[in-house]
Amino acid sequence: MLVVADGMGGAAAGDLASTVAVRQVARADSHRTGEEMLEVLAGAVSAANDELADLVTWDHSLEGMGTTFCGVMFDGAQLGLVHIGDSRGYMYRDHALERMTHDHSWVQSLVDEGRITESEAAVHPHRSLLLKVLNGQPQHTPDTRLVDVHEGDRLLFCSDGLCGFVPDHVISEILGQESLDDAMALLITEAHAAGGSDNITIVLADVVAQDDALDAVEPKIIGAAAFTAVPEHEVTAPIPVVPDAGPGEARGSARRAGETPLLFDSEAEESMRYAPIDPEHGHRGRAWLLSILGVLVVAAVAFFGVHTYLGDQYYVGDDNGTVAIYQGIPDRLVWVQLSKVTETTDISTSDLPIYYRTKVESTISVDSVDSARATVAELRSGAQRCKALKASPKPSASASPKPSSSASSSSPTTSATSSPTAGSPSASGSSLPKVSEDDCS
Incomplete structure (x- = not known):
């Protein structure tokens, strides 16, 4: 597994958001193949998103935190890639660089629509605006894909501290270095030289022949996820409902057997509804009446609760x-x-x-x-x-692009260099950026 998670919302705990994402997917690290890799990794990312929602509910000061995610699982022949945000995955093969991911950013959407060029995107005033990240919102779902890899391929996963400043053709030239360590050092140098003011996080890996020594290497976590503590918080997980299956042992044994609780048995329900009423046990009818009244009361309470909630939104x-x-x-x-x-x-x-x-x-x-x-x-x-x-029209600005990508495993090298975190407004909220000439058309 190779993963980059770039936290955003500095004051609102971007480091906490990225830590939650990394730790959730680390728990899912296991041997899977093909589509199973996508199911496991996407499931872990979804669990991270749910935990972020729980944290914001628990502490409203965390509202606005989020993280990108770009990572893969490797089965020896393919990568299972899961991606959201503007961190990127690249593959370098036969002296050619391929971007495996597609940025979920405002400027990338303008490029896709043909409204600006890749070069204009690189200097656009709103290039840091992201349309999709992990921030606890259920509608933000990641991209997934399987990528075939071959021995000799080189993989790069990075935050926009690298790909937001260094163009693809320069990255491609550097990845041609024989040594991973040399390539890493040059990438970081280029990012700083380009004026990088954001965190520079890079994972490099070569696809090599299977090696027991490599397989035995302990997983490595660096950056905020290595030391940030996730606070104890309430979890809004569903509470299992155990039916009244009878007294004593029968009920306990059903629990121990791990059976799924039966919440509604339509056949038993219909049998009871149409059974003849014994005059000596007329309480059955009263019980049904009380049940119906209970349902109506619950429905009324729910209606007024929803009405009150909508009135405050x-x-x-x-x-x-x-x-x-x-x-x-x-x-x-x-x-x-x-x-x-x-x-x-x-x-x-x-x-x-x-x-x-x-x-x-x-x-x-x-x-x-x-x-x-x-x-x-x-x-x-x-x-x-x-x-x-x-x-009073004025000439518009010009610019440069943003990439996307996928990944693989084996003999990885990692680096995270931090600089002051630049503000990355989310795609939702009431605080709007200033207007420039490029924005009016």
């Missing part, structure tokens, strides 16, 4: 081409819309900067109606800025 979104404040959540339950417009504005979404417009169309979650109004004020300022720029 707000977001900013699009309302037929204008910006509006909504109360509720932007979802639908069967045929019921779970939100309503509570305040309208005269801000046209077409006047917004590109990034602001995309955020509004995908909805901006806020903590309160006051936060929503503050966000609307930022959007209004952005729209006015764009109108002014359109009235």
Whole structure:
């Protein structure tokens, strides 16, 4: 297993987020083959995401933390690659570099749509914005793929402290070095020389013939995950329900046998429902009536609970081409819309900067109606800025690209060099970046 997890949200515990990811996947390290590798590794990443959600619920000051993840399991012939964020995996084979991953970043989406070039992406003012990371949100699912490898292949996994500053053609030239240690030293030197202000984390590995000595090497964890303590916290795991299977031993033996609890047996239910009622045991009818009343009470409590919850939720979104404040959540339950417009504005979404417009169309979650109004004020300022720029157009910026990738195993070399963590705004929240000429079109 080879893994890079680049934490983000410095003040909000990016080091904790990356530690959770690394430790979850380390527990899953085992011998698997083919699709099994993807199932195990993706499952471990999902477990890490769930733990991050639990930590944020337990301590709200951790809201905003997240981590990228780029890692593989190796079965001797293939890599099982799992990736989310803008850390990358590369394969160097026959003097050619292949990017195995695809960045989940704002600028990469602009490149994919043909709106900017790879070179423009490298200097785009919002190049650090990520669209998908591990941050406890269930909709952020990673990419997975199987990659064939051969003896002689060289693998590189890195944070954007390297690939965000050093272009692919330079990385390719350096990976041609015979020694892994020499290649590692040159990659770090190039990242610093390019002005790297972010953490530089690199894993290098050569695919070699099977070797018992290599197989016996202890796994190595470096960086924050090697020393960061994950605080004790409540886990929102489902609580198993054991049916009332009878007194004494029968119930205990069912538990020990590890049988899955039976929550609803339709055949037994129907038999009881249509059984004739013994006049001497009329309490059966009363029991059924009490059961039905209990269900109705639970349904009523649930309804009012949901209604109260939705009343405290707000977001900013699009309302037929204008910006509006909504109360509720932007979802639908069967045929019921779970939100309503509570305040309208005269801000046209077409006047917004590109990034602001995309955020509004995908909805901006806020903590309160006051936060929503503050966000609307930022959007209004952005729209006015764009109108002014359109009235007096200026030349746009130019730039460079961001890669993606996959990995493999055997004789790995690792390095993590830290520098001050640059702020990486997430793709959600109410704090919006400043508007530049590139944003208005």
